[in-house]
Amino acid sequence: MSMRTTLAVLALVGLPFAGCGGPKEETPPPGPAATSAAGPAGGAPAGATTGSASISGKISFEGTAPAPEKIKTSADPKCQAMHPQGLERQTIDAGGGGLKDVFVYVKSGLSGTYPAPTEPVLLDQKGCMYQPHIITVQAGQPLKIRNSDDTLHNIHPRPTANPEFNIGQPRQGMESTKTFDKQEIMIPVGCDVHPWMRSYIAVVGHPFFSVSKDDGTYEIKGLPAGDYEIEAWHEKLKTQTQKVTVKDGEKAKADFSYKS
Amino acid sequence: MAGRPGDDRAGSTLRGVPAFDRSRHLFGAVTAATTLVLIFVGGLVTSTGSGLSVPDWPLSYGMLMPPMVGGVFYEHSHRIVASLVGALTLALALWTARAEPRPGVRRLAWAALAAVVAQGVLGGLTVIFLLPTAVSVAHACLAQTFFCLVIALAYATSREWRDARAPDVDQTGLRGAALTATLIVYGQLLVGAVMRHIGAGLAIPDFPLASGRVLPPVATTPVLVHFAHRIGALLVLLAVACFLARARRAGDPRFTRLGAALLGLVGFQIALGAATVLTGKAVTPTTLHVATGAAILGGCWLSTLRAFRLRRPAPAALAVPVARPVTQS
Ligand code: HEM
Ligand code: HEM
Ligand SMILES: [Cu+2]
Numbered sequence: 001m002s003m004r005t006t007l008a009v010l011a012l013v014g015l016p017f018a019g020c021g022g023p024k025e026e027t028p029p030p031g032p033a034a035t036s037a038a039g040p041a042g043g044a045p046a047g048a049t050t051g052s053a054s055i056s057g058k059i060s061f062e063g064t065a066p067a068p069e070k071i072k073t074s075a076d077p078k079c080q081a082m083h084p085q086g087l088e089r090q091t092i093d094a095g096g097g098g099l100k101d102v103f104v105y106v107k108s109g110l111s112g113t114y115p116a117p118t119e120p121v122l123l124d125q126k127g128c129m130y131q132p133h134i135i136t137v138q139a140g141q142p143l144k145i146r147n148s149d150d151t152l153h154n155i156h157p158r159p160t161a162n163p164e165f166n167i168g169q170p171r172q173g174m175e176s177t178k179t180f181d182k183q184e185i186m187i188p189v190g191c192d193v194h195p196w197m198r199s200y201i202a203v204v205g206h207p208f209f210s211v212s213k214d215d216g217t218y219e220i221k222g223l224p225a226g227d228y229e230i231e232a233w234h235e236k237l238k239t240q241t242q243k244v245t246v247k248d249g250e251k252a253k254a255d256f257s258y259k260s
Numbered sequence: 261m262a263g264r265p266g267d268d269r270a271g272s273t274l275r276g277v278p279a280f281d282r283s284r285h286l287f288g289a290v291t292a293a294t295t296l297v298l299i300f301v302g303g304l305v306t307s308t309g310s311g312l313s314v315p316d317w318p319l320s321y322g323m324l325m326p327p328m329v330g331g332v333f334y335e336h337s338h339r340i341v342a343s344l345v346g347a348l349t350l351a352l353a354l355w356t357a358r359a360e361p362r363p364g365v366r367r368l369a370w371a372a373l374a375a376v377v378a379q380g381v382l383g384g385l386t387v388i389f390l391l392p393t394a395v396s397v398a399h400a401c402l403a404q405t406f407f408c409l410v411i412a413l414a415y416a417t418s419r420e421w422r423d424a425r426a427p428d429v430d431q432t433g434l435r436g437a438a439l440t441a442t443l444i445v446y447g448q449l450l451v452g453a454v455m456r457h458i459g460a461g462l463a464i465p466d467f468p469l470a471s472g473r474v475l476p477p478v479a480t481t482p483v484l485v486h487f488a489h490r491i492g493a494l495l496v497l498l499a500v501a502c503f504l505a506r507a508r509r510a511g512d513p514r515f516t517r518l519g520a521a522l523l524g525l526v527g528f529q530i531a532l533g534a535a536t537v538l539t540g541k542a543v544t545p546t547t548l549h550v551a552t553g554a555a556i557l558g559g560c561w562l563s564t565l566r567a568f569r570l571r572r573p574a575p576a577a578l579a580v581p582v583a584r585p586v587t588q589s
């Protein structure tokens with residue numbers, strides 16, 4: 001066999017294993033830190049049909065929350081070093097007097113148009129965890145994904161209505177920007193390197209949503225007057241809905257109560 | 261002796277019998293053994309759910325050697341062992357092309373090389389397209405097909421192949437039994453791979469019964485696929501037992517030993533399958549189940565190659581009375 005054939009065969013075989021193309025990195029030039037504010041997307045852009053009503057309330061939890069789950073981080077020594085006392089995950093977190101990390105949004109009753117804000121929402125990977133745990137964006141709004149850790153992560157959301165993607169961020173400080181164009185509640189997002197990294201992205205077609213704080217309270221602001229159905233979503237305790245009617249300038253209350 | 265189709269000993273005898281190329285045979289055998297290890301390592305990727313922990317391909321996080329943490333350890337180790345097998349196969353193909361007088365064997369070597377390249381590309385496609393079921397199943401099946409190709413290369417260069425001058429008449433139907441067993445095991449692999457990649461491994465949560473009954477009470481796709489795999493296990497058991505029985509009747513240790521080993525492996529495999537279900541797909545039994553499945557396929561395939569090499573078909577008229585002696589039933 002000639003040398004040339006040999007080389008051609010070598011190249012052909014090497015291709016699938018080694019290859020030559022670099023990775024597709026989506027690192028925009030470093031800019032000012034994006035907002036990580038969850039909740040009514042700060043200041044709806046011009047053209048949005050907003051109002052002066054609001055809905056707020058508290059999510060309570062009755063029963064005993066399961067003991068926090070101990071997470072074994074030994075598979076990545078860098079993660080382990082960031083949590084010398086060990087890492088725990090509490091999926092039902094009612095320690096602050098109410099249920100934390102419940103996503104509340106207007107499910108139906110809106111008729112206006114709500115162009116997506118151009119300001120990105122930040123999904124940070126820090127200490128081998130996602131921050132925040134419940135990430136909220138408006139459909140079409142940029143989601144900035146950052147790796148603040150000195151280790152590698154892959155970001156792999158598993159949507160059903162939006163296209164799935166899987167990107168890697170091998171180095172600290174890397175950022176990528178992605179958008180989801182369709183409303184989808186919720187998109188689980190995970191890292192396949194660190195299987196305990198699991199969060200949820202809510203993509204909403206309007207800016208009327210909120211995530212409950214440590215004390216279980218939430219607030220949806222800037223609503224036009226109307227009859228709404230609002231839904232609360234919790235990753236373990238699932239959903240509950242309520243009908244709420246608000247007039248202009250009114251502050252309506254809607255509490256939710258979960259039991260286990 | 262007139263050459264059978266695909267048999268070019270007639271040609272090589274004219275040029276003199278090719279010398280037994282011990283090192284090339286060993287090299288083929290080592291490649292086959294490494295492939296079995298690779299199948300285990302690949303199975304680990306699926307069992308640990310690490311298939312997407314490296315999101316890019318052909319590089320890994322843009323590097324040749326990413327930090328081996330978490331799921332990256334499994335996925336990237338798999339890529340490394342796969343590269344090794346790719347390199348071994350390339351070397352084997354080039355070696356065969358230079359040293360092998362039989363065109364059929366040279367073609368086989370090129371086919372193995374093509375298969376390993378296609379397998380690498382399929383592996384890359386699973387990563388880029390986020391594990392579509394069809395690609396993952398194809399990757400699982402081509403892995404074992406490639407394993408069979410390498411086994412054939414190793415066997416074709418063996419001393420046994422070279423020395424098989426005048427095959428005996430296949431009086432007990434070894435050829436048919438071995439071939440049937442191989443096809444059934446391949447079918448079982450296919451069903452197993454579909455089950456694994458549509459996530460139906462626990463669709464029937466108990467064993468040996470199915471949801472407490474002999475026949476599963478519901479008939480959704482996952483349950484049917486899973487149940488088909490259990491029926492398949494019975495067929496595999498029967499086919500291998502039948503092969504062993506015929507080997508015994510033929511009284512040839514080259515077949516009885518292999519047949520007995522295969523029957524033992526099938527028993528072990530069924531136990532591993534049960535363990536897979538009962539442990540809720542614990543990584544070790546599940547991955548061993550994938551690798552033992554490959555070993556069974558390889559063993560049945562080797563039996564088939566041997567049967568076709570060491571036996572010639574019985575003339576139809578003679579086969580019936582001779583194959584069923586009165587004393588044997
Ligand atoms: C000689 C080449 C290769 C062989 C024989 C091989 C074999 C295997 C086997 C047996 C499995 C397990 C399938 C199962 O458990 O159902 C597997 C899984 C996998 N392999 Fe390979 N592989 C090869 C090359 C590659 C390459 C080059 C890549 C590159 C990225 C790759 C990526 C994967 C992935 C991502 C999985 C997990 C698939 C899933 O979970 O669905 N493989 N491989
Ligand atoms: C004796 C014959 C058997 C053979 C040759 C065999 C072969 C296989 C193979 C090759 C696979 C993996 C396919 C791949 O690469 O993706 C598989 C998967 C599987 N087998 Fe078997 N198997 C046998 C018997 C059984 C039995 C008796 C059970 C018990 C219920 C069983 C349960 C399973 C399960 C649950 C999986 C999927 C594992 C997962 O979802 O990850 N197998 N089998
Ligand atoms: Cu990670």
